[in-house]
Amino acid sequence: MDRGRRHRPGRDRQERHARRDHALRAHGGAQPVALGARPARVDLGARARALSRAEAGPGPARRGVAPPGRSRRRRVRGLRADGLRVQRVGRLAAHRPGHVVGAGAAPLGEHAPPDHDPGAAHDRAARAAPGARPREREGRRVSPQIRVTDLKKHFRVHERAPGLAASLRSLFSRTHRTVRAVDGVSFEIAAGERVGFLGPNGAGKTTTLKMLSGLLHPTDGAVEVDGHVPQRREAAFLEKIMLVMGQKQQLIWDLPPADTFDLNRAIYEVPRAQFEETVRELTELLDLGDLVRKPTRELSLGERMKCELVAALVHRPRVLFLDEPTIGLDVSTQVVVREFIREYNLRHDATLILTSHYMDDVAALCPRVIVIDKGQLSYDGGLEALVMQVRPEKRLRLRLHAAAAEEEVEALGQIIEREEREIVVQVAQEALAGAVSRALERLPVTDFTVTAAPLEEVMSELFARSREARERSE
Numbered sequence: 444m445d446r447g448r449r450h451r452p453g454r455d456r457q458e459r460h461a462r463r464d465h466a467l468r469a470h471g472g473a474q475p476v477a478l479g480a481r482p483a484r485v486d487l488g489a490r491a492r493a494l495s496r497a498e499a500g501p502g503p504a505r506r507g508v509a510p511p512g513r514s515r516r517r518r519v520r521g522l523r524a525d526g527l528r529v530q531r532v533g534r535l536a537a538h539r540p541g542h543v544v545g546a547g548a549a550p551l552g553e554h555a556p557p558d559h560d561p562g563a564a565h566d567r568a569a570r571a572a573p574g575a576r577p578r579e580r581e582g583r584r585v586s587p588q589i590r591v592t593d594l595k596k597h598f599r600v601h602e603r604a605p606g607l608a609a610s611l612r613s614l615f616s617r618t619h620r621t622v623r624a625v626d627g628v629s630f631e632i633a634a635g636e637r638v639g640f641l642g643p644n645g646a647g648k649t650t651t652l653k654m655l656s657g658l659l660h661p662t663d664g665a666v667e668v669d670g671h672v673p674q675r676r677e678a679a680f681l682e683k684i685m686l687v688m689g690q691k692q693q694l695i696w697d698l699p700p701a702d703t704f705d706l707n708r709a710i711y712e713v714p715r716a717q718f719e720e721t722v723r724e725l726t727e728l729l730d731l732g733d734l735v736r737k738p739t740r741e742l743s744l745g746e747r748m749k750c751e752l753v754a755a756l757v758h759r760p761r762v763l764f765l766d767e768p769t770i771g772l773d774v775s776t777q778v779v780v781r782e783f784i785r786e787y788n789l790r791h792d793a794t795l796i797l798t799s800h801y802m803d804d805v806a807a808l809c810p811r812v813i814v815i816d817k818g819q820l821s822y823d824g825g826l827e828a829l830v831m832q833v834r835p836e837k838r839l840r841l842r843l844h845a846a847a848a849e850e851e852v853e854a855l856g857q858i859i860e861r862e863e864r865e866i867v868v869q870v871a872q873e874a875l876a877g878a879v880s881r882a883l884e885r886l887p888v889t890d891f892t893v894t895a896a897p898l899e900e901v902m903s904e905l906f907a908r909s910r911e912a913r914e915r916s917e
Contacts, residue, residue, distance in 0.1 A: 630823055731753070
């Protein structure tokens with residue numbers, strides 16, 4: 444550098460000021476404002492970068508990165524520039540050579556999306572890694588839409604003995620116990636799957652659904668639904684899900700269901716045209732007609748349940764949590780609701796998790812089932828595979844036009860039911876063909892059918908095995 448230039452601090456300062464003023468004017472800097480007028484919006488991030496470049500002058504410095512050989516300390520208070528939020532890492536942050544403020548943040552001046560989240564970016568990178576467990580990567584496999592890992596929910600419950608004395612003692616000294624409602628459950632569900640979530644009363648089914656929908660915070664473990672953590676209750680997450688509980692309702696009692704539909708449209712900010720198209724489609728599928736204009740109090744239970752489904756689906760959710768949606772409904776209404784749920788799943792590729800004690804619902808809707816008992820996973824797999832695993836035997840039902848000899852019937856297998864002209868025999872899978880041939884040859888058979896064991900018996904057997912396994916372990 445020229446010796447004369449080194450000893451001209453005044454001129455250097457003037458040049459820096461000139462560069463700064465030029466940069467401010469180029470990036471929307473301060474302009475004269477008329478009295479009483481509102482000042483124009485200024486991109487503070489652009490101004491900050493312009494000032495930084497002007498003061499630094501020409502050189503190798505990049506925006507957001509300190510040049511080599513220089514070190515300075517700055518206060519970090521959550522700077523926001525061009526949609527990028529630099530994480531607050533403390534009151535003082537040192538700018539070391541090549542160091543970017545904010546762990547995981549993009550360099551200042553490099554545009555990042557407004558919803559840039561370093562943690563989410565890390566998760567996406569981990570899922571895309573070659574050693575990760577996604578179901579699909581690069582168009583070949585798809586990562587699960589719902590991922591549950593070692594999920595736990597424990598409740599602290601107050602206990603006291605009956606009686607007045609125990610009540611008075613509990614005012615000063617209480618005893619508690621911990622209820623493990625969900626205790627280490629893990630599973631994954633792909634987009635568009637229909638899964639039955641089964642278990643006896645108190646198994647933890649509803650508690651799990653509440654954690655998946657964000658109503659409850661888990662005690663431990665991780666839950667991810669369509670890229671969101673449910674307990675954060677983000678608006679983008681709530682727009683994608685719906686939870687229908689057969690024992691609770693959202694319809695306003697004294698107003699027609701159409702008013703509740705419109706209220707949900709406003710809550711979810713659904714465009715009017717899309718809302719009207721969705722309501723028309725759903726009411727046609729459920730054959731509601733003018734029922735949506737009658738006060739809710741005048742509707743039957745089945746009609747109210749149909750309207751509940753429409754109200755829950757006006758925003759076209761991608762994930763459906765159904766907790767006993769057909770409870771208390773007559774047989775014909777149950778069939779209509781099942782067909783409606785299946786049709787919605789096929790039309791919109793929606794993911795479905797269904798809990799129900801009606802095994803007909805499960806058999807009609809869910810090729811896959813997840814079974815929990817006392818908060819722990821008992822089975823996760825195909826429904827047919829579960830039946831073959833627990834009750835592999837088949838049932839041969841014979842209709843006769845005349846009485847049959849007792850020894851001939853007993854030779855077929857174990858007799859389950861017997862009436863004058865109808866017999867049900869339980870036969871092993873490998874012996875079924877021989878039993879059918881023998882019955883047609885030696886018995887006066889007019890008709891016969893072969894069925895698997897009823898799902899109710901399969902589930903009862905599975906729960907009994909789980910209970911015995913727990914008792915042995917204790």
